[in-house]
Amino acid sequence: MRTPKRSTEWRTGLGDFSDCLLAGLLVALASVPVVTAAPAFVAGCRVLDRTRRDVGGPLWTTFWADFRSVARGGLGFGLGCLAAVLLFAVDLEVVASTPGAGVLRPALWLLAAAGAVVAVRTCELVATGAAPTSGGAGAARAAAPVWRRAFVTAARETAAGPKNAVLLAAALGIAVLLAWMLPILALVVAGPLALAAVATGGRR
Template sequence: MRSTEWRTGLADFSDCLLTGLLVALAAVPVVTAPPAFTAGCRALDRSRHGIGRPLWTTFWADFRETARGGSLFALGCLAAVVVFAVDLEVAASMPGAGVLRPALWALAAVAVVVAVRTCAVVATGEPSWRRAVVTAARETAAAPGNALLLAGAAGLSVVLVWMLPILALVVAGPLALAAVATGGPR
């Protein structure tokens, strides 16, 4: 019995890394990043519950399905990143920069958690991206502990890619697993 436990854990780990690689491949055009991440969340959620094999084919089917509405969400995320970068530059030259910069980074962390959780909400059954954003924001406010865990996972993903850039090819898999695992009951 014990000899099969490590195989199950290794299979879960390999599914996570394969999902990260598939998400990176599907997210090459930046506008497809949220649908790709959503498909990764959906694939790992199915894998966690033992349904939907093989991962390769289910991922691409899920990606095609979520790409319909996810591109508009991606454009919104890109616009938010641009606004954040501009605000950060403006805040650097303002008198209260010591207070404003940390507040902007905290706001950015909350926005990242809501965006990642939105993808997880769409992955677990919400067909509308608009309603998924509202649901993700409610879940973030209702469960701050889970939001902190997800923010930690996102922060760790950024640090790992900063330390070793090649990890950008697989880091989306563990982040997708964290997003699905910290989501509320659906």
């Protein structure tokens, strides 16, 4: 007996949704040390990119393999992102005490949003690009230029493609809003965000 097409599509969509949430949970677990958030997000982008193309092995095992392959090279980028967040927090405090706070504060938030989009796009580029997969210190040294090139390319793409940048910024905003409204969702929002990053990248 043939399974109705609509029923098959519904089951496929539900499976994709559960994979997305599982990827988000894995990203959250791998991001516990904070500085590993960038490599964790890269691994999330990779597994979801493979899932949507129906290639690769089980999501659970492939995620951790991908995470280990980019963890060392991505620590520097993760530290840089953490430093940028701390600098932003300090700037907000400084701006709040200046006469032009009404103008400077929105500009600062806009700059932070652009920086966040570039950071997410950098992770997506590393995930869908040719990042090294071998282990050891040599792999870490080889991975560093990959992250630098990805960052430069991400900044260029963000400036050249404002439509995709706005879509990704909207996905980021929704993720932050969901986590703020219901903190438990912070454990899974990285999955949909990673899928949005891969989808707006348009490289495959």
